[in-house]
Amino acid sequence: MTFTRRDIIKLAGTAAALQLFPAFVHAQGLEKKKVSIAVGGKNLFYYLPLTIAEQRGYFKDEGLDVEISDFAGGSRALQAVVGGSADVCSGAFEHTISLQNKGQAFRAFALQGRAPQIVMAVSTKTFANYKTPADLKGKKIGVTAPGSSTNMMVNFFLAKHGLKASDVSIIGVGAAAGAVAAMRSGQIDAISNLDPVITTLERAGDIRIISDTRSLKDTETIFGGPMPAACLYAAQAFLDKNPNTAQALANAIVRANKWLQTAGPSEIVKNVPESFLLGDRALYIDSFQKGKEAISPDGVVPEAGAATALRALAAYDTAIDAKKIDLSRIYTNEFVKKANQKYPNG
The missing domain is CATH 3.40.190.10 (Periplasmic binding protein-like II)
Known part of the structure; x- marks a missing residue:
């Protein structure tokens, strides 16, 4: 096998580029x-x-x-x-x-x-008579903020059970102590939120869980696949x-x-x-x-x-x-x- 002068120059240039590439990337640094x-x-x-x-x-x-x-x-x-x-x-x-x-x-x-780790639950105080999703009609549901993933979860749950988003009232309650207070004071009838808010309410007996996506198994059952x-x-x-x-x-x-x-x-x-x-x-x-x-x-x-x-x-x-x-x-x-x-x- 013979190489021309041009071939040797090309190979040398390629080899040099390959050697310098990692250093070049490093030199670029963070934009x-x-x-x-x-x-x-x-x-x-x-x-x-x-x-x-x-x-x-x-x-x-x-x-x-x-x-x-x-x-x-x-x-x-x-x-x-x-x-x-x-x-x-x-x-x-x-x-x-x-x-x-x-x-x-x-x-x-x-x-x-x-x-998602999002849990939907109903109040044991203002909504103790909850039996089926249809009972949510006309109720006030607390979410972290309107349009957030917790709100999306409510919409999905409602649609899955033949209800529309307009059948309930959505209220933003945040994702911390404010959400806990909203449930305990009776401002909302149900909640779509995450931990540690949910476990705080659950332990105190303030809520009854009706949908839970904290485990992979339950998530796949609810959504029909990985979410x-x-x-x-x-x-x-x-x-x-x-x-x-x-x-x-x-x-x-x-x-x-x-x-x-x-x-x-x-x-x-x-x-x-x-x-x-x-x-x-x-x-x-x-x-x-x-x-x-x-x-x-x-x-x-x-x-x-x-x-x-x-x-x-x-x-x-x-x-x-x-x-x-x-x-x-x-x-x-x-x-x-x-x-x-x-x-x-x-």
């Missing part, structure tokens, strides 16, 4: 070191990986300066990202479908939860412009997901703000155990998950045209695949 994340109900277990990534310094390890803004519900956090006051949203996976349906390109790139939940999502334009920054964010979330798979209850309590415990550490630990399996072990969106989410939305939202939704554009697992390679053991 955006200061990142703002909007979340609706940071204290909820739904978003626990986000808190762990923050509290354990995983974002800082990636060279990021992350500012997290907490809103009353996922719909408010969504508005912040769409409006441009936040770069990334830590919110419900199904919002990416609703956004695409409105002509807006947003994509999930790191999964935090593989089950991706909390995730980091951002505008496609942000991901295109800041791929290294998005990778750093995914790295931190994957590390948090993996840490949560083996962390003991006492470790969990030490790594969350005191205010998250709602004054009862034992209750917080109990709440965590109930929904632990809902936390994604690796940040990967299951292949069938997007289709499940689309079916759930289309079941009650007539504005959703399922045929026009391109599921391949609402999420990507490319960032978390690389994150798992970098942190195979967390």
